[in-house]
Amino acid sequence: MTENKRASYGNVSHALDILMFFIKHEDCSLGEMAERLDLKKSYLSKLLDALKDKGFIAQDSDTGKYKLGLSCLELATAFENRLDIRKIAHPHLVELSSTSKELVHLGVMDSNVVVLLERIMNQESGLRLQFHLSLTSPPHSTGLGKVLLAYSDQTMVENYLSTAKLEPSSPHTTVDPNKIREELEQVRLKGYYLSYETFESGVSCVAAPVFSRQGKIIAAISICGPTVRILSKQKELVKHLLATTSRVNSALGYDLQLSQ
Known part of the structure; x- marks a missing residue:
């Protein structure tokens, strides 16, 4: 497996870890999430930005905390409808x-x-x-x-x-x-x-x-x-x-x- 493929796999795996994290947490700050997921803040921030662009993560404008976005609901609804x-x-x-x-x-x-x-x-x-x-x-x-x-x-x-x-x-x-x-x-x-x-x-x-x-x-x-x-x-x-x-x-x- 090439380095690019390994990096891509790691990114996807960590992105899924982020989404799974919010099953038990309503919202969370970048620092708290980085500590609990054992990820560097800079790397985690890039993943969160990518998930935000797709609507899977949202960020509170007042507190700066992250939470699940509407795309998660759309995906769950599509799954349930099937x-x-x-x-x-x-x-x-x-x-x-x-x-x-x-x-x-x-x-x-x-x-x-x-x-x-x-x-x-x-x-x-x-x-x-x-x-x-x-x-x-x-x-x-x-x-x-x-x-x-x-x-x-x-x-x-x-x-x-x-x-x-x-x-x-x-x-x-x-x-x-x-x-x-x-x-x-x-x-x-x-x-x-x-x-x-x-x-x-x-x-x-x-x-x-x-x-x-x-x-x-x-x-x-x-x-x-x-x-x-x-x-x-x-x-x-x-x-x-x-x-x-x-x-x-x-x-x-x-x-x-x-x-x-």
Whole structure:
């Protein structure tokens, strides 16, 4: 490798170090950054100027401190726009269905309706023919819906609970708005929801949320099966479910530790 190529590689590497530095720091002076990155001020200043020219770094005119520029946001937005939740989640859903040996769903909320994006059927699940969850369903009557409501904007949730016709889909569907609010609070405390025959008698599920990079809920994943089977291996299923949502969250750029 020639000296010019080595220098170029070093410049790019250090420029990336600068951008990564601001993941945990809102702003910083030249001197502080030079010390923390172990770089000479003169060299660091040249790199910062180059990043400023491209809009990746901005400098406060009053304090002189550096921070991330708008180009970082544009790049992140472009990346996020290219993410397809179904494409990203699909291999994880297949693995979850294989591990749990049950029916797995991926759903999103659209205009106060739960829409199924994926349904992975397992050969050993007895639900291939008897389970009739439609491609759309009211959120108060399904495990996916309860999870999506639990982490949605509370103004939207209150509007739904006060205006929607909360009809029962089964004898176990909760239709009392106050009881639904209590259930949503439990979902947030536990991080998942056990739906006991709320949509169809004899069928239960466990469901958990999927978050975007910004920490907003964008989908939910559920494992469905005959009630007796779901209850008998509930702990095991919840473990597999949360491991799956964690992997999907990571693929989407969501970091649970940073969000807490």
